[in-house]
Amino acid sequence: MRWILPPDRLPAAWFNVAPHLPAPLQPPLHPATRQPVGPDDLAPLFPMALIAQEASSEPWIDIPGEVLDVLRLWRPTPLVRAERLERALDTPARIYYKDESVSPAGSHKPNTAVPQAFYNKAEGITRLATETGAGQWGSALCFASSLFGLECKVYMVRASYEQKPYRRVMMEVWGGQVDASPVDQPDHPGSLGTAISDAVRDAVGRADSHYSLGSVLNHVLLHQTVIGLEAKEQLEAAGERLPDVVIGSCGGGSNLGGIALPFVPDPQVALVAVEPSACPTLTEGRFDYDFGDTAGVTPLLAMYTLGHDFVPPRIHAGGLRYHGDAPIISNLVRHGRMRAVAYPQSAVFEAAVLFARTQGTIPAPETAHAVRAAIDEALAAKESGEERVVLFSYSGHGLLDLSAYDDYRNGRLENG
Numbered sequence: 001m002r003w004i005l006p007p008d009r010l011p012a013a014w015f016n017v018a019p020h021l022p023a024p025l026q027p028p029l030h031p032a033t034r035q036p037v038g039p040d041d042l043a044p045l046f047p048m049a050l051i052a053q054e055a056s057s058e059p060w061i062d063i064p065g066e067v068l069d070v071l072r073l074w075r076p077t078p079l080v081r082a083e084r085l086e087r088a089l090d091t092p093a094r095i096y097y098k099d100e101s102v103s104p105a106g107s108h109k110p111n112t113a114v115p116q117a118f119y120n121k122a123e124g125i126t127r128l129a130t131e132t133g134a135g136q137w138g139s140a141l142c143f144a145s146s147l148f149g150l151e152c153k154v155y156m157v158r159a160s161y162e163q164k165p166y167r168r169v170m171m172e173v174w175g176g177q178v179d180a181s182p183v184d185q186p187d188h189p190g191s192l193g194t195a196i197s198d199a200v201r202d203a204v205g206r207a208d209s210h211y212s213l214g215s216v217l218n219h220v221l222l223h224q225t226v227i228g229l230e231a232k233e234q235l236e237a238a239g240e241r242l243p244d245v246v247i248g249s250c251g252g253g254s255n256l257g258g259i260a261l262p263f264v265p266d267p268q269v270a271l272v273a274v275e276p277s278a279c280p281t282l283t284e285g286r287f288d289y290d291f292g293d294t295a296g297v298t299p300l301l302a303m304y305t306l307g308h309d310f311v312p313p314r315i316h317a318g319g320l321r322y323h324g325d326a327p328i329i330s331n332l333v334r335h336g337r338m339r340a341v342a343y344p345q346s347a348v349f350e351a352a353v354l355f356a357r358t359q360g361t362i363p364a365p366e367t368a369h370a371v372r373a374a375i376d377e378a379l380a381a382k383e384s385g386e387e388r389v390v391l392f393s394y395s396g397h398g399l400l401d402l403s404a405y406d407d408y409r410n411g412r413l414e415n416g
Contacts, residue, residue, distance in 0.1 A: 107396030131195030135167025137214030215252025224258025253326030
C-alpha cells in the first residue's frame with residue numbers, strides 16, 4: 001500500500017532540531033586560529049542565508065516559494081508499506097519506507113540541492129563547486145544548478161568515478177563538469193575528504209563561485225527534514241500514531257537527519273543510524289574536533305571521526321565513505337538519543353536482493369544499509385512476538401549501481 005499526499009501538503013517550513021537537541025552544539029572552529037568561526041569567515045564559501053540557517057535556533061524556517069515550486073516536481077514522495085517483505089520475513093512488524101528514489105536525480109539529495117542553488121543564485125553567484133562520492137549529490141546539484149542557470153563543477157571520488165560512469169553522464173547531461181578526485185594524485189582511490197579539499201580550493205579561488213556541501217552541515221540536514229515531516233503525516237493517514245523505530249543509512253548524515261530529526265521530540269521513537277563496517281565512524285570513531293576535509297582547509301567540526309586522513313576501502317556505497325559525521329547526528333549519538341550499527345557489504349547486499357525480489361525496486365548500496373537494519377528490526381520483532389512499526393528512508397534507487405550487484409552475485413564483493 002502507498003500513501004501519497006497532494007502537492008499542497010508539501011511542508012511550507014523546515015523543522016530545526018537545534019532547540020530539541022540533548023545538549024547545545026559546539027561551534028565550528030577556524031582552521032588557522034582554532035577560534036569559533038563567524039559569518040565573515042564562511043562568506044567566501046556560502047551565501048549569507050545558508051550561514052544564518054547554520055546557526056539558527058528558530059524552531060521553524062520558512063521554505064521560499066521558488067524552492068517549493070521546484071520541490072513539487074516530485075514531492076511529496078510516497079510512503080510505502082513493505083507488505084511483501086513482511087510476508088517473506090513472516091514478521092508481526094509493519095515496515096514502512098519513505099521513497100525518495102522518485103526525485104529526478106533518483107535520491108533524497110535534491111531536497112537540499114534546490115534551496116542551495118536558489119540561495120546562491122539570489123546572492124549573485126553564477127558557479128558552484130562541490131564534491132560527490134557515489135554521484136548522488138553531484139547529480140542532484142547539477143540538476144538544481146541547471147534549473148537556476150548556474151554552472152556546476154563536481155569533484156567525484158575517483159573510486160566511484162571509475163565504478164559508476166553513468167552518474168558522471170547524468171551530471172554532464174544537466175550541464176555539470178566532472179573531474180576525478182584527488183585531481184593531483186591519479187593513482188589515489190580518493191575519499192570524500194579529498195574531494196571536499198579539491199572543491200573548497202576551487203571555490204575560494206574564484207569570485208564567481210561558492211562551495212556547496214551535500215551533507216554534514218546543519219543547513220543541509222535542515223532542508224532534508226521535509227522527508228520526516230511528510231512521513232509523520234502519512235503514517236497518521238495509514239492509521240499509525242508513531243513508529244517504534246526510525247532508520248536511515250548514514251555517511252555524513254543528511255538522509256538520516258531528514259527522516260529522523262522530526263521524530264527527535266518524540267522520546268518513545270528509537271532512532272537508528274546505519275553505516276558500513278568499512279567506514280565505522282559512529283560505531284568505532286572518536287568524538288573530537290576534526291577537519292571536514294583531508295587537506296585541513298575547512299573549519300573543524302565537533303563530531304565523530306575516523307581522522308581526516310582516513311581513506312576507506314573501495315566499497316560500493318560510495319556515499320557512506322566519509323571519515324566524519326554531521327555534528328547534529330554526532331550530538332544525538334553521543335548523548336544516547338540515537339544508536340548506531342554497522343554492517344559489512346555482504347550482509348547489506350543480501351538484504352538488498354531480498355528487498356528487490358519482494359518489493360520490486362533495486363535499492364542503492366547506501367540505501368541497502370537501511371534495508372538491512374529494517375529487516376533485522378523486523379526479525380527481532382518476530383523473535384519476541386511483538387508488533388512493531390518500523391520506518392526507514394529509501395534514500396535512492398540502485399539502477400546506476402548494477403555493477404555492485406554483479407559483483408555480489410558473482411562473488412567478487414569485498415566484505416568490507
